[in-house]
Amino acid sequence: xxxxPIALTINGEPHEVLVEPDRTLLDVLRxxxxxxxxxxxxxxxxxxxxxxxxxxxxVNSCLYLAVVATxxxxxxxxxxxxxxxxHPLQAAFVxxxxxxxxxCIPGMILSAKAYLDEHPHPSELQIREALAGNLxxxxxxxxxxxxxxxxxxxxxxxxxxS
Amino acid sequence: MSPGTRVAGHxxxxxxxxxxxxxxxxxxxxxxxxxxxxxxxxxxxQPHARLVRLDTARAExxxxxxxxxxxxxxxDIRYGAAVRDEPVFASDVVRYVGQxxxxxxxxxxxxxxxxxxxxxxxxxxxxxxxxxxxxxxxxAPLVHEAWRSYTAIPIxxxxxxxxxxxxxxxxxxxxxxxxxxxxFEHRFTTAMVHQGYTEPRAAVAAWDSSGQVTVWSxxxxxxxxxxxxxxxxxxxxxxxxxxxxxxxxxxxxxxxIGVEHFAAMxxxxxxxPVKVMTTSEEELTAAYPRQGTVIELKTGVTRDGxxxxxxxxxxxxxxxxxxxxxxxxxxxxxxxxxxxxxxxLHLEGYAVYTNKTNCGSYRAPSGPQANxxxxxxxxxxxxxxxxxxxxxxxxxxxxxxxEGPTGQVLSAVGLEECxxxxxxxxxxxxxxxxxxxxxGLACGWWTTTxxxxxxxxxxxxxxxxxxxxxxxxxxxxxxxxxxxxxxEALGVDLSxxxxxxxxxxxxxxxxxxxGSRTAFAVGNACRAAAAELQRKLFALAAPQLGTAEExxxxxxKHVVGPAGRVSLAELARQSQATGGGMIAHGTxxxxxxxxxxxxxxxxxxxxxxxxxxxxxxxxxxxxxxxGEVTIHKYVVAQDVGFALNPTYIEGQIEGGVAQxxxxxxxxxxxxxDGRVLNANLTDYKMPTTLDxxxxxxxxxxxxxxxxxFGAKGVGEPPNVEPPAAVANAIASAVGARVxxxxxTAEKIVLGHLREVADGAR
Numbered sequence: 001x002x003x004x005p006i007a008l009t010i011n012g013e014p015h016e017v018l019v020e021p022d023r024t025l026l027d028v029l030r031x032x033x034x035x036x037x038x039x040x041x042x043x044x045x046x047x048x049x050x051x052x053x054x055x056x057x058x059v060n061s062c063l064y065l066a067v068v069a070t071x072x073x074x075x076x077x078x079x080x081x082x083x084x085x086x087h088p089l090q091a092a093f094v095x096x097x098x099x100x101x102x103x104c105i106p107g108m109i110l111s112a113k114a115y116l117d118e119h120p121h122p123s124e125l126q127i128r129e130a131l132a133g134n135l136x137x138x139x140x141x142x143x144x145x146x147x148x149x150x151x152x153x154x155x156x157x158x159x160x161x162s
Numbered sequence: 163m164s165p166g167t168r169v170a171g172h173x174x175x176x177x178x179x180x181x182x183x184x185x186x187x188x189x190x191x192x193x194x195x196x197x198x199x200x201x202x203x204x205x206x207x208q209p210h211a212r213l214v215r216l217d218t219a220r221a222e223x224x225x226x227x228x229x230x231x232x233x234x235x236x237x238d239i240r241y242g243a244a245v246r247d248e249p250v251f252a253s254d255v256v257r258y259v260g261q262x263x264x265x266x267x268x269x270x271x272x273x274x275x276x277x278x279x280x281x282x283x284x285x286x287x288x289x290x291x292x293x294x295x296x297x298x299x300x301x302a303p304l305v306h307e308a309w310r311s312y313t314a315i316p317i318x319x320x321x322x323x324x325x326x327x328x329x330x331x332x333x334x335x336x337x338x339x340x341x342x343x344x345x346f347e348h349r350f351t352t353a354m355v356h357q358g359y360t361e362p363r364a365a366v367a368a369w370d371s372s373g374q375v376t377v378w379s380x381x382x383x384x385x386x387x388x389x390x391x392x393x394x395x396x397x398x399x400x401x402x403x404x405x406x407x408x409x410x411x412x413x414x415x416x417x418x419i420g421v422e423h424f425a426a427m428x429x430x431x432x433x434x435p436v437k438v439m440t441t442s443e444e445e446l447t448a449a450y451p452r453q454g455t456v457i458e459l460k461t462g463v464t465r466d467g468x469x470x471x472x473x474x475x476x477x478x479x480x481x482x483x484x485x486x487x488x489x490x491x492x493x494x495x496x497x498x499x500x501x502x503x504x505x506x507l508h509l510e511g512y513a514v515y516t517n518k519t520n521c522g523s524y525r526a527p528s529g530p531q532a533n534x535x536x537x538x539x540x541x542x543x544x545x546x547x548x549x550x551x552x553x554x555x556x557x558x559x560x561x562x563x564x565e566g567p568t569g570q571v572l573s574a575v576g577l578e579e580c581x582x583x584x585x586x587x588x589x590x591x592x593x594x595x596x597x598x599x600x601x602g603l604a605c606g607w608w609t610t611t612x613x614x615x616x617x618x619x620x621x622x623x624x625x626x627x628x629x630x631x632x633x634x635x636x637x638x639x640x641x642x643x644x645x646x647x648x649x650e651a652l653g654v655d656l657s658x659x660x661x662x663x664x665x666x667x668x669x670x671x672x673x674x675x676x677g678s679r680t681a682f683a684v685g686n687a688c689r690a691a692a693a694e695l696q697r698k699l700f701a702l703a704a705p706q707l708g709t710a711e712e713x714x715x716x717x718x719k720h721v722v723g724p725a726g727r728v729s730l731a732e733l734a735r736q737s738q739a740t741g742g743g744m745i746a747h748g749t750x751x752x753x754x755x756x757x758x759x760x761x762x763x764x765x766x767x768x769x770x771x772x773x774x775x776x777x778x779x780x781x782x783x784x785x786x787x788x789g790e791v792t793i794h795k796y797v798v799a800q801d802v803g804f805a806l807n808p809t810y811i812e813g814q815i816e817g818g819v820a821q822x823x824x825x826x827x828x829x830x831x832x833x834x835d836g837r838v839l840n841a842n843l844t845d846y847k848m849p850t851t852l853d854x855x856x857x858x859x860x861x862x863x864x865x866x867x868x869x870x871f872g873a874k875g876v877g878e879p880p881n882v883e884p885p886a887a888v889a890n891a892i893a894s895a896v897g898a899r900v901x902x903x904x905x906t907a908e909k910i911v912l913g914h915l916r917e918v919a920d921g922a923r
Binding site for chain 2: 133
């Protein structure tokens with residue numbers, strides 16, 4: 001299959017890559033760009049470890065074609081922390097013991113971010129619904145949900161303060 | 163929170179958390195080398211057949227293919243932890259759908275897939291052995307006709323399709339039946355289930371010019387894989403280096419060699435680094451899942467609920483190769499005894515070959531299955547005798563100084579406290595609070611696996627500490643727990659410690675991430691290393707402080723004397739200048755647990771070391787129309803001995819229960835005619851955020867004699883009781899006693915309808 005050049009904006013940085021049109025965003029992120037913070041597993045949008053944000057929406061990058069991402073803003077886990085430190089979600093996951101093996105965590109954090117950006121005052125049930133597409137086998141989800149609730153409060157407070 | 167300690171016993175964040183939340187932690191699945199090829203495995207499409215022809219010529223010609231390996235390229239050996247019965251590739255006979263037959267390396271995964279499609283295999287089907295009943299039937303076809311010729315652990319009791327029969331005999335069950343007022347007999351079944359780790363098994367292998375192969379793998383047991391791989395490759399173990407980057411969950415499924423040998427053989431043949439990673443379909447058809455079982459349980463009791471005898475048989479469908487089966491069958495007999503005083507026992511565990519995938523170890527191997535039978539039957543007995551289930555248990559549980567089933571003397575037995583606190587926490591006095599709602603209990607015991615652990619601990623010239631361990635962090639935070647023990651002993655902070663782990667060339671030996679042992683064993687090795695470092699530090703510091711070594715102590719990153727102190731950093735710098743650096747080797751081997759050897763036969767796990775005790779209690783509702791179960795409250799009271807890090811112990815409990823609820827209510831690898839019907843994550847139903855309730859953890863602390871600060875193993879136990887606790891609550895709620903896992907909605911509704919019909923008669 002002939003390759004075509006595409007321009008991707010990932011975590012605010014422009015990237016030009018030459019890819020076959022059937023390549024997934026997940027594959028391009030991991031194999032071409034070395035951004036392995038986005039994880040790979042079922043390749044069938046069943047487990048959620050590959051979740052990234054495209055224009056702020058959480059997508060399963062394992063079924064999302066790289067060419068479709070052209071011209072859109074892609075956020076991966078590598079783009080969440082700033083020079084000032086961890087994103088409030090990342091900090092809350094550390095503080096609440098929400099991380100065990102950690103393999104689902106990048107996807108989990110990005111799914112949570114996409115939801116919180118639209119719903120700054122979620123209930124526990126809403127968080128659970130937002131994360132239902134992200135499987136975690138280690139934690140039983142409790143500390144993950146607690147971490148997202150805590151991060152939501154912190155982010156909402158910061159938003160009010162600013 | 164422990165007031166007497168600074169670091170151990172405190173809920174501090176794990177050391178690897180920042181890397182995991184920022185995406186910088188590297189897992190085996192992430193690992194890549196320049197010029198790397200991608201390997202894929204060609205697998206049997208038949209459950210039992212003679213492989214009459216294998217033609218790879220067309221596959222060799224596929225563009226991008228660089229190497230194909232088959233049995234012709236592999237050493238003519240069989241491997242296996244208990245029975246050496248498994249070949250690298252099938253050559254003459256295939257024994258399950260999914261058995262490796264060949265492997266391909268190509269420049270892209272797509273090219274490798276195309277090559278798999280071009281491999282031609284012709285089979286001559288043989289009668290398959292599709293389940294336990296078929297395998298055990300008189301005159302059943304043998305899964306391994308040459309079973310006698312296989313090398314095995316000598317004590318195993320093997321016979322045809324049975325690759326071990328483990329047995330515990332205590333007293334005389336016949337006498338026990340006579341002493342009993344009532345005898346209860348039940349049969350239970352449980353399904354094959356998968357560990358469900360989110361990171362597939364992955365390995366990258368590369369050879370160097372000296373004939374050494376390095377494999378980056380997500381195994382839980384790097385030293386075990388090193389030995390197996392050396393055998394398979396026909397090289398010395400010193401030519402095999404296993405390095406474990408991050409591991410995305412294991413739960414026992416990544417103990418034994420998985421894809422490392424395929425990567426190494428393909429890399430050798432192609433002369434390029436090769437990466438092999440499993441697909442979800444491969445995981446659900448050709449991994450090391452938990453064995454399905456059939457359990458027959460017969461228990462005698464007096465009118466007042468005293469156990470007089472128990473006879474139990476548990477049959478494990480271990481698949482085409484023994485895998486962990488012989489050991490799991492042994493452990494199961496310990497669980498079948500229950501945490502109860504029973505004077506007469508006759509307990510047997512059978513590991514049985516069938517033409518299915520090779521089963522392995524899954525968190526508390528045999529625990530959930532055997533406990534499901536034991537604890538379901540305890541509730542049936544309680545109901546029949548008109549005794550409260552909690553009371554029946556309290557009348558029979560083991561207590562301090564009692565004997566376990568094989569005669570080991572039990573100590574630090576926190577079971578009564580666990581039972582009472584779990585029951586209290588769900589309001590046990592009101593067992594059926596409303597229509598369709600009920601509460602259930604289950605209790606159990608589990609082992610802390612021994613084995614040896616070594617660590618090197620180095621104090622760096624800036625005063626920080628490097629902990630070098632052969633253990634592997636699979637997610638439990640066990641190495642953070644061990645580091646807390648080390649920080650406590652050295653008088654430093656947890657954040658001063660950096661962990662280097664899991665490299666068979668540069669880290670000391672460790673028995674591996676299995677059996678709830680890592681924090682326990684590595685923690686104790688850390689204590690030993692800290693003691694040695696203290697000796698060296700004091701010897702160096704005493705003359706400088708003008709005092710005797712006996713007057714010194716380690717505190718606040720200093721050696722402190724009566725009239726002055728010197729920092730660890732300074733002492734490490736001095737040691738670098740004069741003594742080769744401040745380093746110590748610490749080791750630990752769990753002491754043996756004495757037991758009565760006359761009580762066991764074919765048994766490879768005859769005592770539970772530093773056993774833990776636990777109780778689960780659940781309050782739930784059942785919709786009798788749909789069979790849907792809603793859990794209102796789930797409580798775990800677990801005797802952890804000493805809570806090294808309460809947050810992560812809660813995490814083990816919450817995760818163990820979630821996994822247990824999956825096995826209880828929804829998970830099953832469904833076989834039909836030797837083929838898996840649901841080899842994907844939509845049809846293999848693991849619990850999501852919407853399926854797992856909040857879980858309340860009660861950490862009970864009856865300190866053991868061996869573990870650091872009295873700690874016992876905590877990782878596996880929470881997975882033991884969920885099936886029984888939930889089954890008992892469902893029976894309490896709607897009268898339906900479901901004796902087979904998973905307890906699907908269909909089974910509940912059918913069971914309820916039967917109850918209603920029985921009630922009407």
